[in-house]
Amino acid sequence: MRISELAAATQVPVATIKYYLREKLLHDGVLTSATQARYDDSHVRRLKLIRSLIGTAGLSVSATREVLLGLESPPESGHDLLGIAHHAVTRTAPDDVDLSSAQKLLDRWGWGAATCDRDTQAALVAALHGLSEAGFDAPAALLDRYAAAMQDIAEADVDTVPTDSAEAAMRHVVLGTLLMEPVLLAMRRLAQQSASFQRFGGTGS
Amino acid sequence: MRISELAAATQVPVATIKYYLREKLLHDGVLTSATQARYDDSHVRRLKLIRSLIGTAGLSVSATREVLLGLESPPESGHDLLGIAHHAVTRTAPDDVDLSSAQKLLDRWGWGAATCDRDTQAALVAALHGLSEAGFDAPAALLDRYAAAMQDIAEADVDTVPTDSAEAAMRHVVLGTLLMEPVLLAMRRLAQQSASFQRFGGTGS
DNA sequence: CAATGTTGGGGAGTAACACTATCTAAGTCA
DNA sequence: TGACTTAGATAGTGTTACTCCCCAACATTG
Numbered sequence: 001m002r003i004s005e006l007a008a009a010t011q012v013p014v015a016t017i018k019y020y021l022r023e024k025l026l027h028d029g030v031l032t033s034a035t036q037a038r039y040d041d042s043h044v045r046r047l048k049l050i051r052s053l054i055g056t057a058g059l060s061v062s063a064t065r066e067v068l069l070g071l072e073s074p075p076e077s078g079h080d081l082l083g084i085a086h087h088a089v090t091r092t093a094p095d096d097v098d099l100s101s102a103q104k105l106l107d108r109w110g111w112g113a114a115t116c117d118r119d120t121q122a123a124l125v126a127a128l129h130g131l132s133e134a135g136f137d138a139p140a141a142l143l144d145r146y147a148a149a150m151q152d153i154a155e156a157d158v159d160t161v162p163t164d165s166a167e168a169a170m171r172h173v174v175l176g177t178l179l180m181e182p183v184l185l186a187m188r189r190l191a192q193q194s195a196s197f198q199r200f201g202g203t204g205s
Numbered sequence: 206m207r208i209s210e211l212a213a214a215t216q217v218p219v220a221t222i223k224y225y226l227r228e229k230l231l232h233d234g235v236l237t238s239a240t241q242a243r244y245d246d247s248h249v250r251r252l253k254l255i256r257s258l259i260g261t262a263g264l265s266v267s268a269t270r271e272v273l274l275g276l277e278s279p280p281e282s283g284h285d286l287l288g289i290a291h292h293a294v295t296r297t298a299p300d301d302v303d304l305s306s307a308q309k310l311l312d313r314w315g316w317g318a319a320t321c322d323r324d325t326q327a328a329l330v331a332a333l334h335g336l337s338e339a340g341f342d343a344p345a346a347l348l349d350r351y352a353a354a355m356q357d358i359a360e361a362d363v364d365t366v367p368t369d370s371a372e373a374a375m376r377h378v379v380l381g382t383l384l385m386e387p388v389l390l391a392m393r394r395l396a397q398q399s400a401s402f403q404r405f406g407g408t409g410s
Numbered sequence: 411c412a413a414t415g416t417t418g419g420g421g422a423g424t425a426a427c428a429c430t431a432t433c434t435a436a437g438t439c440a
Numbered sequence: 441t442g443a444c445t446t447a448g449a450t451a452g453t454g455t456t457a458c459t460c461c462c463c464a465a466c467a468t469t470g
Contacts, residue, residue, distance in 0.1 A: 003446070015430050018447080023428095035436045035446045048338045054428085056335025061428070082401055086394050106395065113402030114395040124395065127387035130261025133253045136380040138388075145361040146385075146392060149354040154396035156350040158404045175341040177397065180351075183336065183343075184393070185386055186329035187352060189291050190311065190319040191359035192382065196287055197318030199363045208417070220459050223418080228457095240417045240465045259457085266457065 003029070006039045010047045017047065025050050025065055057178040063088040067174060081170050085177040086120055093122030101125055109147045153184070208234070211244045215252045222252070230255050230270055262383040268293040272379060286375050290382040291325055298327030306330055314352045358389070 007014045020026040026046055029037035046068075053064045070084035102121035106114055114120070131138055157176055162168045212219045225231040231251055234242035251273075258269045275289035307326035311319055319325070336343055362381055367373045 052339035111399035194316035
């Protein structure tokens with residue numbers, strides 16, 4: 001398949017495909033001459049994946065590259081796979097952030113295994129700080145209910161990880177983490193509308 | 206308080222405060238002469254709110270302006286407040302999107318009150334489409350578990366809305382929706398690490 | 411009163427990001 | 441043969457969120 005056919009098959013402009021090739025998001029096609037190369041199904045699949053990560057999950061090009069690299073590299077440990085996905089959506093925390101508030105929450109929720117991921121803890125601390133700076137104080141009881149719901153979701157996540165193939169497991173974990181986030185947020189908004197209507201009524205305008 | 210003092214109090218550069226003034230995110234100070242104005246606590250609070258919405262919640266400047274306008278305008282209906290927050294984080298859907306798959310899900314979950322919000326439904330459809338384009342097929346049972354968890358969260362959300370003041374309720378709903386999203390996502394990641402460790406073990410590297 | 415510093419207002423500049431367009435030489439295909 | 445396509449490279453575009461600079465007008469300090 002030529003580049004124009006690849007573009008037609010994926011609805012991605014040729015210029016954009018060339019850009020992804022330059023940025024090493026997409027692997028090169030097989031050169032058949034100095035100015036011709038052939039692409040195949042693997043390029044179609046990869047391109048759709050790239051578009052989902054950039055478009056749906058909102059990753060940057062460089063974060064997408066890291067995720068794709070992670071998907072290709074040997075799995076090492078089943079647990080560490082999460083790090084690939086989480087690192088892609090979490091900016092690295094400086095050394096001097098105070099994570100004690102996050103540690104206290106992790107203790108309360110029994111999430112001891114998460115105590116080693118400083119970056120995500122810092123993201124939690126930053127998000128809670130942004131909340132309180134805005135004058136919104138989240139009661140502990142509310143956070144506890146959130147934590148219980150998120151634990152349900154996380155258990156559903158690991159329950160559905162395929163155990164037959166390490167590669168399938170890796171793919172599942174990374175994509176399930178990244179691409180499911182917008183799904184969850186949209187579901188929350190819809191559930192809020194439903195709950196709000198049942199509680200307060202509404203005009204539906 | 207002069208602009209430099211406002212900058213010192215909020216850790217926001219003077220040039221950025223001027224930018225927010227130009228963009229009408231921040232209300233003008235009281236002019237005491239042609240080249241002097243006074244600012245007060247309301248500016249400090251507003252500036253912190255702006256920074257939380259832009260920094261923590263990741264809103265754009267124009268979305269932030271809409272949210273702030275919504276917070277100032279009369280509340281109208283308790284239920285419609287959600288629309289202000291949801292509209293700020295959801296891009297408007299074109300007229301020709303097919304929402305039938307979203308409608309089916311809403312029916313299944315009993316979220317009938319959400320059937321009028323086309324934009325958020327379109328966001329759900331788009332997110333699910335991105336997932337399947339990436340070769341990740343979410344089983345219905347997984348989505349159902351997600352839906353149950355999100356309903357818990359939404360009920361916790363409406364349970365904690367203050368009922369004494371309409372203004373406080375509005376503030377709570379909008380901020381609780383927007384600023385809580387990064388909190389929830391960080392919590393999911395931490396919960397995943399905990400669940401993954403308990404299920405698979407791990408090196409913790 | 412003078413020297414120094416700050417401010418409002420406005421325009422222009424910047425850096426990052428994700429493309430998008432154009433060009434050339436070297437092909438392919440009918 | 442001649443129209444079309446391509447790889448590879450360079451440069452340009454549009455958006456966003458600032459950031460810098462300038463000036464006249466003021467405030468503050470000595």
